[in-house]
Amino acid sequence: xxxxxxxxxxxxxxxxxxxxxxxxxxxxxxxxxxxxxxxxxxxxxxxxxxxxxxxxxxxxxxxxxxxxxxxxxxxxxxxxxxxxxxxxxxxxxxxxxxxxxxxxxxxxxxxxxxxxxxxxxxxxxxxxxxxxxxxxxxxxxxxxxxxxxxxxxxxxxxxxxxxxxxxxxxxxxxxxxxxxxxxxxxxxxxxxxxxxxxxxxxxxxxxxxxxxxxxxxxxxxxxxxxxxxxxxxxxxxxxxxxxxxxxxxxxxxxxxxxxxxxxxxxxxxxxxxxxxxxxxxxxxxxxxxxxxxxxxxxxxxxxxxxxxxxxxxxxxxxxxxxxxxxxxxxxxxxxxxxxxxxxxxxxxxxxxxxxxxxxxxxxxxxxxxxxxxxxxxxxxxxxxxxxxxxxxxxxxxxxxxxxxxxxxxxxxxxxxxxxxxxxxxxxxxxxxxxxxxxxxxxxxxxxxxxxxxxxxxxxxxxxxxxxxxxxxxxxxxxxxxxxxxxxxxxxxxxxxxxxxxxxxxxxxxxxxxxxxxxxxxxxxxxxxxxxxxxxxxxxxxxxxxxxxxxxxxxxxxxxxxxxxxxxxxxxxxxxxxxxxxxxxxxxxxxxxxxxxxxxxxxxxxxxxxxxxxxxxxxxxxxxxxxxxxxxxxxxxxxxxxxxxxxxxxxxxxxxxxxxxxxxxxxxxxxxxxxxxxxxxxxxxxxxxxxxxxxxxxxxxxxxxxxxxxxxxxxxxxxxxxxxxxxxxxxxxxxxxxxxxxxxxxxxxxxxxxxxxxxxxxxxxxxxxxxxxxxxxxxxxxxxxxxx
Numbered sequence: 001x002x003x004x005x006x007x008x009x010x011x012x013x014x015x016x017x018x019x020x021x022x023x024x025x026x027x028x029x030x031x032x033x034x035x036x037x038x039x040x041x042x043x044x045x046x047x048x049x050x051x052x053x054x055x056x057x058x059x060x061x062x063x064x065x066x067x068x069x070x071x072x073x074x075x076x077x078x079x080x081x082x083x084x085x086x087x088x089x090x091x092x093x094x095x096x097x098x099x100x101x102x103x104x105x106x107x108x109x110x111x112x113x114x115x116x117x118x119x120x121x122x123x124x125x126x127x128x129x130x131x132x133x134x135x136x137x138x139x140x141x142x143x144x145x146x147x148x149x150x151x152x153x154x155x156x157x158x159x160x161x162x163x164x165x166x167x168x169x170x171x172x173x174x175x176x177x178x179x180x181x182x183x184x185x186x187x188x189x190x191x192x193x194x195x196x197x198x199x200x201x202x203x204x205x206x207x208x209x210x211x212x213x214x215x216x217x218x219x220x221x222x223x224x225x226x227x228x229x230x231x232x233x234x235x236x237x238x239x240x241x242x243x244x245x246x247x248x249x250x251x252x253x254x255x256x257x258x259x260x261x262x263x264x265x266x267x268x269x270x271x272x273x274x275x276x277x278x279x280x281x282x283x284x285x286x287x288x289x290x291x292x293x294x295x296x297x298x299x300x301x302x303x304x305x306x307x308x309x310x311x312x313x314x315x316x317x318x319x320x321x322x323x324x325x326x327x328x329x330x331x332x333x334x335x336x337x338x339x340x341x342x343x344x345x346x347x348x349x350x351x352x353x354x355x356x357x358x359x360x361x362x363x364x365x366x367x368x369x370x371x372x373x374x375x376x377x378x379x380x381x382x383x384x385x386x387x388x389x390x391x392x393x394x395x396x397x398x399x400x401x402x403x404x405x406x407x408x409x410x411x412x413x414x415x416x417x418x419x420x421x422x423x424x425x426x427x428x429x430x431x432x433x434x435x436x437x438x439x440x441x442x443x444x445x446x447x448x449x450x451x452x453x454x455x456x457x458x459x460x461x462x463x464x465x466x467x468x469x470x471x472x473x474x475x476x477x478x479x480x481x482x483x484x485x486x487x488x489x490x491x492x493x494x495x496x497x498x499x500x501x502x503x504x505x506x507x508x509x510x511x512x513x514x515x516x517x518x519x520x521x522x523x524x525x526x527x528x529x530x531x532x533x534x535x536x537x538x539x540x541x542x543x544x545x546x547x548x549x550x551x552x553x554x555x556x557x558x559x560x561x562x563x564x565x566x567x568x569x570x571x572x573x574x575x576x577x578x579x580x581x582x583x584x585x586x587x588x589x590x591x592x593x594x595x596x597x598x599x600x601x602x603x604x605x606x607x608x609x610x611x612x613x614x615x616x617x618x619x620x621x622x623x624x625x626x627x628x629x630x631x632x633x634x635x636x637x638x639x640x641x642x643x644x645x646x647x648x649x650x651x652x653x654x655x656x657x658x659x660x661x662x663x664x665x666x667x668x669x670x671x672x673x674x675x676x677x678x679x680x681x682x683x684x685x686x687x688x689x690x691x692x693x694x695x696x697x698x699x700x701x702x703x704x705x706x707x708x709x710x711x712x713x714x715x716x717x718x719x720x721x722x723x724x725x726x727x728x729x730x731x732x733x734x735x736x737x738x739x740x741x742x743x744x745x746x747x748x749x750x751x752x753x754x755x756x757x758x759x760x761x762x763x764x765x766x767x768x769x770x771x772x773x774x775x776x777x778x779x780x781x782x783x784x785x786x787x
Contacts, residue, residue: 001587001698005580007545011690015126023708024067024131026074028473035071036480037063038461038510039132040493041078041140043085044114048124050527050564051486053537055516057553059484060130061630062514064686067131068714074477076464077125077132081114082141083402083453084175084340090401093117099176103400103429110401114141128537129546129689131710136467140456141401145463146425149456150406152504154418156355157407161503162395164416166351168269168276169394170336173294174343177398178352180452181391182492184336184345191333193261195326196319198222200237200250207326209261211333213319214312217244217289217300218268223278225256228263241266242324243315244301251282270347273390290346308346353396353405353449357499361386367498370508374628375559378487378515382498385491393496395452402450408433412441458496461509483510487517487559514628517561524563535564547688548572554687557631575638576691579684582646583695586673589657594703599671600721602664604656605771607672608723609730610649613640614676615722618715621683630687637683645676648734655777678704679715732764733771740779757783 018024037059042052067073087098090106090113098106126134138145156162169178194213199205208222219241224231234250241248248266255274256265267278269286278284289299296311298304303311319325336345357364364386373379396405404427408417417433419426428446436442456463465474479501485493494513501509518526521533528534540549551572556562603611617640624633649672656669678700685692689710696709706712740758741751749755758781762768765786772784 001580001584001695003584005576005691005694007547007576007690010694011127011129011546014690014693015129017693018131018708018710019126019134021707022135023710024073024075024133025135026076026133026468027072028468028470030072032070032072034074034477034481035063035066036074036465036477036482037076038464038480038483038497039076039078040485041080041138041457041460042121042125044079044081044089044118044121045085047121048128048537050519050535050537050540052124053128053540053549054519054553054556054562055484055486056125056130057128057550058516058556058558058630059482059514060128060132061550061554061686062482062484062625062628064131064689064710065625065630065714067710068682068685068712070713073131074464074468074480075132076136076138076467077122077130077134078138078140078460078463079118079121080140080453080457081118082139082456083450084177084397084399085453086110086114086141087399087401088175088340089113098400106400124537127541127546129550131689138463138467140453140463141403143425144466145456146403148459148463148466149403149451150419150424150426151421152459152462152500153406153451153455154421155504157416157418159503161356162353163356164351164353164396166349167354168279168347168349169352171292171346171348171350172338172341172343173292173346174341175338175399176292178350178394178396179338179345180394180454181389182385182454182495183339185339185342186334187337187342188332188334191331191335193329193331194316194319195262195329196242197324197326198239198242198264198266200234200239201247202237204234204237206231206234206264207262208264208266210266211331212268212271212312213315214296214303214308215268215271215289216241216266216315217246217296217303218271218287219244219246219248219266220269220284220287221248221267221278221282222250223253223256223265223267224250224263225258226252226254228256228258231264242322243318244299246287251278253278253282269349272347276347286349288349290348292348292350294346352394354391355393355395355499355503357503358389358392360499360502361389363502364495364499367502367508371498371510372512374512374514375557378490378513378559381487381490382495385495393452393499395455396449397452399450402453403456404428405447405449405451407447408444409447410437410439410441411443411445413437413439415439417444454492454496457493458500460493460497461501478505479508480510482512482514484514484516487515490515512628515559517556517559520561520563522563522565526561527564540569544569544573545576545690547576547690550687550689551575551634554634555631558628572688575641576688578642578646579680579688579691579695582641582650583677583681583698585650586677587695587699590670590674590699593667593670593674595671595674596667599667602668603672604665604668605726605730606649606652606733606774607668608726609734610644610672610676611721612723612727613644614679614715615717615719617644618679618683619717622714622717634687637680641680641684644734645680648737649676652774652778655774675721681709682712682715685709729767730771732762732768733775736760736762736768736771736775737779740775740781752780754780754782757781757785759785759787761787 063075090110172179193209195207195209198208222239235252237250238247267275289296291297295307296303368382406419406426408428417437461480468474497509548569552568617636620636621633653669660666681692693709
């Protein structure tokens, strides 16, 4: 072995080897239990961020572990490259706006850009040693996936679970599209509360407090709490809205908070979700003064055509001039923003497609309860979300690059006409149905909207399994074994996949759910581009390598956030160096050695001690990994490797292997070095795949024959190599060594410095007496006296 390990050369070497040799390629015909992973298809975003490297490392450790436990691991890789995220990226890269170049040109530009950037994007995942089957990558915009997405849409339509309706929807003025409830994000912002004077027709004046005076032109009613005595005489009276002069009625509703602001609230169509509730419940009229582009229309009189924030300032100035603005108060206000672009959302009425599922809340909760959650408390996040659902799922988007909604509308009777399954995928804008409408009409209006990207991503289990040609095998693999994902998309990807699986198959999509957390900066804040506290994975890989970064990432348990620490990555690099140096020592004494069962008959007590420690460590490691506790498994392994194996056993065994006086004694030491080192490499392999592969190929492959360490089986728990009683006795020797080292350190003596006499105090004099000669030789002591 080389004196030093060069990760820059070795990591690239083994990544290319794994791909060339198809080491991680899934073989559906292979015997053994299948462990299938619904791998998160990363959104095409230009390059990997540290959160990706963090959470994908966790799932890869699990995949490698189960592969080495003898399971046939199905670990696919896909890219979510359709919909709004891709459009935003293409606009940014090409410095254009989709509405400026037109639909056809923009779609072509999206395809061209994806083709150019996809190889480098996928390379980021290969560079962190993902053991996915990269020979068969799926894309959520491919014709095959479009066909599948459209087919399941048609199924929902035929089951009366999909409908189109003119209704209030969440709208992003920046992205110019409807969005779903799950696309919202809460954002705290500095704002103001404005106290505005209203008056009734009989000149009674009262105050309404609002954060959105720009919506005065959309006001359709005023609400007060039924028990609020301040307004008991106003109920049912007509009010004139300031500036815009429309007449509205004062109504009572228990949803009003009397303690908030003045206790009187204006209802606008639409300012927030409460306005929607009141609109339906009280059968109110609509005054829609906000357009899709985020500007006011003619209902806002002289403020028409202005963007909302500019209109707000103008309206405030006019209220002040007319003496109607009584107070301004600085507040910190939580607003809903579109999680894709951070733009404050509006609520508009327009025609959109919806999936009907509010009537299935109980069923969804029951499905959630069937899953095994890691950690268990994460289930509550999903359950709270399901219980809080208030609208059906809006699935149409007014964008270009997505899966077209496969519908034409009959001009004669307005009914929806759907294509035949055999004709999918279709784009209604560039094709016509092959049959007439039920009314015998033959003239159609094509549907121009595309599906929400989650409508396709929520089919990820079916998309992934569709790459397996054997239909019987596909069906047997549902539900899949594991869904790994971050906790911030429980309300998105996890919920939608669970909902789709129930709607189509009445079953859960996977058995286990493993949740990972966020990467935080040194101050404990989530890393994000907007905060400027991002650390690029490529920088870490260049400086320390993938194994060191994976070593850092593996310290976090499921569900937990983890602060990025360069120091911890350095510790990972030190572990790599330690593994390399320990292996160099071991392999230097294993030349021409072939393990034999007879070698165990000459084991010394230190051999039996380390083999027993290895057994217990392996047992703990497996116990932890079966529950996805990779951090606990790594901790147990680190303690064994650094303390028991390197600090103690290797130091003890040096006395035997260097002298090599007794052949049986020497072969016993070789057996233990071989067995322990090989086991350590296997246990570290899921976490640090490159260094372990390098050492395996250097020596063990010639004897073990398997082409990669990642295809070998995990160390067996062999009780014939357990010597619990002797190990307990030998723990006294290890403790004595630790105390002597501590004494020498306290007296500024080197570990090898000779000492004339040491007095050891112990309650186990008879047990320790046997090992005095060993202690003297190892610790360079002439005499040891036991008291």
